[in-house]
Amino acid sequence: MTDKPRCAVSAGKAVQLLLRQEITTLYTDVQLLELGQRVLFDSIDHYCQITGASLYQFTRRGALRDGCTICVGSRYIVLYNDVVYRSPDRLNWTLAHELGHICNGHGDDGWAEEAEANAFACELLMPEIVIRFLASRQRISYLDLQELFHVSGEAAQNRIRQLKRQREYCATGEERELLRKYLPLLRRIRL
Template sequence: MYLSDSQYENIKENVVDMYEECGLTTYPIDCMEIARRLNYRLVPYSKLKGKKLVTAMNISMDGFHMLVEDKVSGMFMWVIFYNDENSHERQRWTILHEIGHIRLDHTQESELAEAEANFFAKYSIAPPPLIHYAQCDDYVDVAVKFDLSIQAAYYSMCYYHKWLQYGPADYEPVEIRMLELFGLAA
């Protein structure tokens, strides 16, 4: 499913807002630190036992999120459950995908929500301006410099090439904001 240009732009803005809120200044992007700074609790599937683990696996083999009431404070907080038997790179993608669902205010499962969360994860984990600055020669470079699986790095490199070919000649304001956060703006 393709998103509209305005949907893509809104997600890019949301990602850079998140970088700012979390004080991110380096890559590879640390999704666990992002979750911590946003006060989201991370729960690996290995911490779940019995019926809870079966339920989690039935919901998703990768991960999911839910709003949970803290028994001590009575406050509600976001909890992201993720399958820690998946590769490290897959876990990172899943956590950013779930953060995307939360930040984009998704309240129901839908093809649109999945497309938006996938783009959120893709853009937050290896945005084209950072790939450009990192001078990645190929997708293996992207995998190493951004701590991605080979498959995710391949897709990130394809997106980077489209960004180079079809994007504007100059950086967009949101991209400049991102580069400034990382100390890379000229």
């Protein structure tokens, strides 16, 4: 992996994944995405129970705080630590982040890979073009994003900050296509 994260490429992969989905709500439940048979989600405790794997191998020295991905043949298993989650929104973010590692073909967990996985999760759960469309109609706050997209306050605040820092925005053809999929929902929203 290069030292410089390719966040725009990673976000584009999230847009491509969303384009393959049926959009019926602004909330993207990662576990319900159409991913084919190649990705499974499970809690680390359940995985250890059914496979006989040692929980210690995942938790030693803080190796598994939120989630991790293991590859078994051509399939991926995203494991999450269900002990640390008090919020389904936080769990959904972790699953989106791990899916970002998969879609980007990451083999390492360096800072660049983490930035790319976060960019993927951010775009998957709160698509930029959708937020910009909403913001063009009226001012939106992080609380609006939190409510509309079912993300944590921290994730919503980070997304608002990231979009404010970005000076220029030119939607890609895929992003415009994605906006068309969301428009029936967006036209009904009153903030």
